[in-house]
Amino acid sequence: MKTDNILKRADRVWLTEAACDLEDFRAEVERTTSLADYPHAAAVEKNVLIYDSASVLKAAQTSEGRRAVLAEICEAFATGPGVVVLKRAFEDTAVIDMASGIFDDIINEQQRTHTGGGDHFAKPGANDRIWNSLEKHCLRDPQNFAAYYGNALIALVSEAWLGPSYQMTAQVNRVNPGGAAQSAHRDYHLGFQASSVIEQFPAHVHRLSPVLTLQGAVAHCDMPLESGPTLFLPYSQTYVPGYLALKRQEFRDYFDRHHVQLPLSKGDLVFFNPALFHAAGTNRSEGIKRVANLLQVSSAFGRAMETVNRERMSAVLYPALKAMLAEGQLSGIEAACAIASCAEGYSFPTNLDRDPPVGGLAPKTQAQLMHEALAGGWEDAAFAAALAAQSEKKLS
Numbered sequence: 001m002k003t004d005n006i007l008k009r010a011d012r013v014w015l016t017e018a019a020c021d022l023e024d025f026r027a028e029v030e031r032t033t034s035l036a037d038y039p040h041a042a043a044v045e046k047n048v049l050i051y052d053s054a055s056v057l058k059a060a061q062t063s064e065g066r067r068a069v070l071a072e073i074c075e076a077f078a079t080g081p082g083v084v085v086l087k088r089a090f091e092d093t094a095v096i097d098m099a100s101g102i103f104d105d106i107i108n109e110q111q112r113t114h115t116g117g118g119d120h121f122a123k124p125g126a127n128d129r130i131w132n133s134l135e136k137h138c139l140r141d142p143q144n145f146a147a148y149y150g151n152a153l154i155a156l157v158s159e160a161w162l163g164p165s166y167q168m169t170a171q172v173n174r175v176n177p178g179g180a181a182q183s184a185h186r187d188y189h190l191g192f193q194a195s196s197v198i199e200q201f202p203a204h205v206h207r208l209s210p211v212l213t214l215q216g217a218v219a220h221c222d223m224p225l226e227s228g229p230t231l232f233l234p235y236s237q238t239y240v241p242g243y244l245a246l247k248r249q250e251f252r253d254y255f256d257r258h259h260v261q262l263p264l265s266k267g268d269l270v271f272f273n274p275a276l277f278h279a280a281g282t283n284r285s286e287g288i289k290r291v292a293n294l295l296q297v298s299s300a301f302g303r304a305m306e307t308v309n310r311e312r313m314s315a316v317l318y319p320a321l322k323a324m325l326a327e328g329q330l331s332g333i334e335a336a337c338a339i340a341s342c343a344e345g346y347s348f349p350t351n352l353d354r355d356p357p358v359g360g361l362a363p364k365t366q367a368q369l370m371h372e373a374l375a376g377g378w379e380d381a382a383f384a385a386a387l388a389a390q391s392e393k394k395l396s
Contacts, residue, residue: 013202017195020245022254029235029258033081040072046260047081047234053089053153053269060156073160073271077214081234083272086153090218090267095147100220100291102140103172106130115353127179130172131352133293135396137170154216157271158297161214165300173280175228175290181282184231184255187215187274188296188348190243192361198243206240210275212302216295217271223264227288228281230270231259237275246277255279271295311391314343314370315384322374335374343367355393366390 011019033047040059043050060066076084090096107128130136138145149168158166185191190198190209198206223229233255236242245251255277264270272278283290321338324330330338347362355363364372369390373383 014199015203015206015241015244016199017244017247020241020248020251022250025236025239025242025245025251025254028239029233031235033234038072038076038080040069041084042087045085045262048232048260048262049076049081049084051084051086053086054091056086056156057152066156069156070160073157077161077237077271077273079238082237082276083232083234083270083278084157085262085264086157086269086271087265088267089151089153089269092147093267095144096218096220096267098141098144099137099148099293102137102144103130103133103174103220103291103293106133106136106140107172107174127176128172128174132169132396133172134168134170151269153269154295157216157269158214161211161271161273162297162299166214167298167300167302169296169298171294171296173292173294175280175283177283177285177287177289179228179283179290181228181231182279184233184246184252184259184277184279186237186243186246186277188213191274192347193243194360195244195247203240206243209243210237210273212299213274214295214297215272215274215276215278216269216297217292218295219264219266219268219270220291220293221266221288223290223292224285224288225261225263225281226283227285227290228283229261229264229290230292231255231261231279231281232272233259233277236277237273242275242277251277310342310344310366311387314366315380315387317342318370318373318383319380321370322377322380325374336371339367339370343370350394351396355390363393364390 031047033044033049035041035044038044038049040051040056041049042052042055056069060069073084076082107130110128110130137148158168189212190201190206217230219229236255239245246255259277259279261281317338321330321335325332325335344366347357347365350363352363357363366387369386370383373386378386
């Protein structure tokens, strides 16, 4: 067996930030969207597919027509531009106005109590954020919630990418006049990790991450360009190492030079592949509070088969690990393997109001907490209390 074959295999399986190549990336993204390839679309603007919502719903009235629409939108996300706009998705914008009032009340309350806010990809400041707007909206006004999320287009596009039984979550983002843009990024899951973490996942996981979620936004007001609607780089979702590429300055510079931006009207819907390079824009308007309800739709399959009480397990395992390490019965590596099979190793889902990212893009995991406690020689009761406090933070 030739050694170089083994080395090439490793390069195929493990992607690295250093190996990202701008010319390879350009070959992927410098394409032109043809309207002829998307017969249900009404137009192509700046390489982005524009759909008339009434026409889409009419085409989807039959089972055959619905299947054709689902297939077209799915391919638009996968191998097409990666982003679609559905104009006039909310025919009755009074539903949106009522929801906007609810969101304003929540933001005002957050400001009074100095809670909430923050952003994974922008500095805290002039912008306002409502984490878990889905649950807060439902609890405050279930009738308006029903009218709002009873939108057939939200369901249609979510099913096109994720299939049935998807899970809906949402966060409101209000970018006030003067609010700064986000940095270019990809979204959840791998998009919320540092390069050192991303590089630990094999290439097929880089391909998997984008099909686990779908990103969307409901425009709650008219959004002219000066208000800073989202910046997109069509086709960038097709570059497999893109989660690592965006850590490199030349890729961020390319995004800054080549992104596109479209004005939106109140009631429009935007959906895009979470691996698409994108960023909220700077609000340069004089008086527009740009409000969007960001929809993050997740695959039904992003869950384990069994319910496991990892907090209880971790509290019981910790004293045993501490004793076995002290007595030399386990090495540090062996202890880490045991922790990986016991404690929760992922930061999400969580309550980002009470468990915000500190010093990174994601909150501390249960596994990280256990490693920290072992390294610090915490007392058993102190670790159990920290576990309970961490679990409490995650509850809505």
